[in-house]
Amino acid sequence: MSSLIYNRNQIDKALKGLDLIKPIEKGFVEYSRGNSIVPPVGELIFDNPPGDVHIKYGYIKSDENYVIKIASGFPKNNFLGLSTSHGLMVMFDKNSGYLKCVLHDEGHLTDIRTGIAGAICAKYLAPKRINKIGILGTGIQARMQLECLALVSDCKDVVVLGRNKKNTDKYIDDMSKMGFLLEPVNSSKELCSKANLIVTTTSATKPLINEGDLRKGTHITAVGSDTHEKQELDPNILKIADCLVVDSISQCLERGETKKAIDENLIDKNNLVELGLVIDSKISYRKSENDITVADLTGVAVQDIMITNAVYNKLKN
Amino acid sequence: MSSLIYNRNQIDKALKGLDLIKPIEKGFVEYSRGNSIVPPVGELIFDNPPGDVHIKYGYIKSDENYVIKIASGFPKNNFLGLSTSHGLMVMFDKNSGYLKCVLHDEGHLTDIRTGIAGAICAKYLAPKRINKIGILGTGIQARMQLECLALVSDCKDVVVLGRNKKNTDKYIDDMSKMGFLLEPVNSSKELCSKANLIVTTTSATKPLINEGDLRKGTHITAVGSDTHEKQELDPNILKIADCLVVDSISQCLERGETKKAIDENLIDKNNLVELGLVIDSKISYRKSENDITVADLTGVAVQDIMITNAVYNKLKN
Numbered sequence: 184m185s186s187l188i189y190n191r192n193q194i195d196k197a198l199k200g201l202d203l204i205k206p207i208e209k210g211f212v213e214y215s216r217g218n219s220i221v222p223p224v225g226e227l228i229f230d231n232p233p234g235d236v237h238i239k240y241g242y243i244k245s246d247e248n249y250v251i252k253i254a255s256g257f258p259k260n261n262f263l264g265l266s267t268s269h270g271l272m273v274m275f276d277k278n279s280g281y282l283k284c285v286l287h288d289e290g291h292l293t294d295i296r297t298g299i300a301g302a303i304c305a306k307y308l309a310p311k312r313i314n315k316i317g318i319l320g321t322g323i324q325a326r327m328q329l330e331c332l333a334l335v336s337d338c339k340d341v342v343v344l345g346r347n348k349k350n351t352d353k354y355i356d357d358m359s360k361m362g363f364l365l366e367p368v369n370s371s372k373e374l375c376s377k378a379n380l381i382v383t384t385t386s387a388t389k390p391l392i393n394e395g396d397l398r399k400g401t402h403i404t405a406v407g408s409d410t411h412e413k414q415e416l417d418p419n420i421l422k423i424a425d426c427l428v429v430d431s432i433s434q435c436l437e438r439g440e441t442k443k444a445i446d447e448n449l450i451d452k453n454n455l456v457e458l459g460l461v462i463d464s465k466i467s468y469r470k471s472e473n474d475i476t477v478a479d480l481t482g483v484a485v486q487d488i489m490i491t492n493a494v495y496n497k498l499k500n
Numbered sequence: 501m502s503s504l505i506y507n508r509n510q511i512d513k514a515l516k517g518l519d520l521i522k523p524i525e526k527g528f529v530e531y532s533r534g535n536s537i538v539p540p541v542g543e544l545i546f547d548n549p550p551g552d553v554h555i556k557y558g559y560i561k562s563d564e565n566y567v568i569k570i571a572s573g574f575p576k577n578n579f580l581g582l583s584t585s586h587g588l589m590v591m592f593d594k595n596s597g598y599l600k601c602v603l604h605d606e607g608h609l610t611d612i613r614t615g616i617a618g619a620i621c622a623k624y625l626a627p628k629r630i631n632k633i634g635i636l637g638t639g640i641q642a643r644m645q646l647e648c649l650a651l652v653s654d655c656k657d658v659v660v661l662g663r664n665k666k667n668t669d670k671y672i673d674d675m676s677k678m679g680f681l682l683e684p685v686n687s688s689k690e691l692c693s694k695a696n697l698i699v700t701t702t703s704a705t706k707p708l709i710n711e712g713d714l715r716k717g718t719h720i721t722a723v724g725s726d727t728h729e730k731q732e733l734d735p736n737i738l739k740i741a742d743c744l745v746v747d748s749i750s751q752c753l754e755r756g757e758t759k760k761a762i763d764e765n766l767i768d769k770n771n772l773v774e775l776g777l778v779i780d781s782k783i784s785y786r787k788s789e790n791d792i793t794v795a796d797l798t799g800v801a802v803q804d805i806m807i808t809n810a811v812y813n814k815l816k817n
Contacts, residue, residue: 188505225542225555227566232595238542249544251570255597269597278549280572280586285602
């Protein structure tokens, strides 16, 4: 059995020292080149207790396998002392349908590949000189994004905006131990005045950052909103952005910040640039240090496929 | 680990003596009553080698869990001495998203729940006196259907129509050992002249049974066609049927025999009767021994949910 299912401990060990930026960049490139098959996201929604499950699946045409990722979010788990995100990745042989492995990652690989996507956005779009990193939110992704940014930036100065003091203090305490210098701020206006690389990681359903708060030369990666309802940015920010990058055009027309701005006729879908194209391109999509750039991430199956591949190969060797 | 993933041997043991008709009937009833959530089927299609993967998932609203079933068909596996069908069932806690179990059934539970659905159709729709059972095809479902029919009928006389003699002989040999008396026939006309309970189990893409071949008083369950392309019955058979039952109206409008007959304007979708309603009803949908009845099965996630539940409960006790 041990060769079919791997638990969180085994996966954590395999992740140590594993380069995930390169494979996940390759995944985005293959996706944007049309070299992958990624059907629409499967979804289950629960009311009582509230929760949602996303099934993301597909394959890279040139690869030997297909991957099905099941990830859930049950916010009330928090009150029970349980993790809110959960799930697993399943990999099958594309030539026979035989099971290769179940990675029972309990949602951890989804958290990481989302963090890595944020780091990739910063690598290609952030201003050259990052004064401070601004983090909105204090949950799992607030941690993951900062941890992954360290892979592409030397900046250790961080401002953080949380909804409640206790969680913010805990976040500052935890991330300080990882070598970051953190300072809490009281408003998104203050956050925007101090940071020029901002990552939003909340499950807000109303804008937290207004157009007027933003300074020239800022990059924002919006990670939190991945459903029809969720929203973190004033949609006018997408309108004034000098470059708007999305992880998947088809998904972002259906969910997240981009959908809201499209619905309000603020942006033209023909101006959306897919992250895979940015990575694949020889040109820089940030044209000047004064540009405002925005990346809207909803999470694409190619990320799940590539992280599952990378972890599986490490486990097998 | 043993409490999270179960292999084929463990599942086979749990299946021994397990009543599956009752839970799967309940699944169809809950589905037709609107007490389940079953999103559209997820699908991956492969060209080289040819194969398809279906992801069926959902939950019964009153149950404590949700189930995601991944089942594949890779026809060329045959030539490699491998099973053509494969896959697994995954069950999670509906209150937390925590994994309850992976049943690595290698596609076997899908085969069984399809056989059970055929038996349920026969239980409610077959004529009282079954002269002979007619089986079209000699593959896994040809076996499974006959085996499951024994749960609801005493008839042991079987005629079988296969494409090649070797497979037909092997089928007759194997099923004889299970107590059936089998005779090969040379045409679907001959099959229809001898049998009044017919089950079609092939992956044909053109009709194998013509309207003119059918005798009054016959029941046909069409199991094979579950995609846009597959077809086993002359669509006129659906037109002349006194009762046309489908496992899922929404699915059968998109795939299988019913879709073909709808596309040709031969039947009215308002006349489709869902299997769950037939089970749930106090009346008989076969009005006379001369009726021609047809059941079109495409496979519904509630079957997967219910068989996973039943096997899991047995494994846990």
